Amino acid sequence: GDKAFAQFLTDEIKEEKKIQKHKSLPKVSGGWELDVHGTEAKLVRKIAGEKITVTFNINNSIPPSAEEDTQEQQKPDEQEPELTSTPNFVVEVIKDDTKQTLVLDCHYPEDEIGHEGEEESDIFTIREVSFQPTGEADWKDTNYTLNTDSLDWALYDHLMDFLADRGVDNTFADELIELSTALEHQEYIKFLEDLKSFVKCQ
DSSP: OHHHHHHHHHHHHHHHHHHOSOSSOOOOTTTOEEEEETTEEEEEEEETTEEEEEEEEOTTOSOOOOHHHHHHHOOTTOOSOOOOOOOOEEEEEEETTOSEEEEEEEEOOTTGGGGTTSSSOOSSEEEEEEEEETTOSSOOTTSOEEEGGGOOHHHHHHHHHHHHHTTOSHHHHHHHHHHHHHHHHHHHHHHHHHHHHHHHOO
């Protein structure tokens, strides 16, 4: 059984490498530096007196696909529809002269399709906003966290503009999807290769 499994994995790795779009990870425009640790990626950008970091993890970042829908639309020569990784991401804005970090928890809503009536809808939304002590690894549950569900829309718009001024806008969010998808695929291939070695190991 293991032999057949290893053979299957070999073929699968070949196929995945064939459809791999990026041999190296795509860059995010706007002077962001990328740092990757396994499945977690961090983008850092410094502007006058501020440091902005965006962190995301590719684990569980691929939304469950609606299998039924894709069957009919598939052209015969297509393989599976392309998987896209849309991870939640956390934006931290650190000002040099304060002890606080503004933390914005963002995500890509699944029901984006519904907004087509609106002009220029944002492709990501802010879910939560809080202040955290700068430099502390563990965030405190005792710090007030603002949930945007019940937020005054004018305040929400200002928060989105605040992010856009710091380079976190729709273009960034698009490029983040591209980067995350490439990273996820890379990790998936690596996982298949590790699994193959593991299965073959006597």
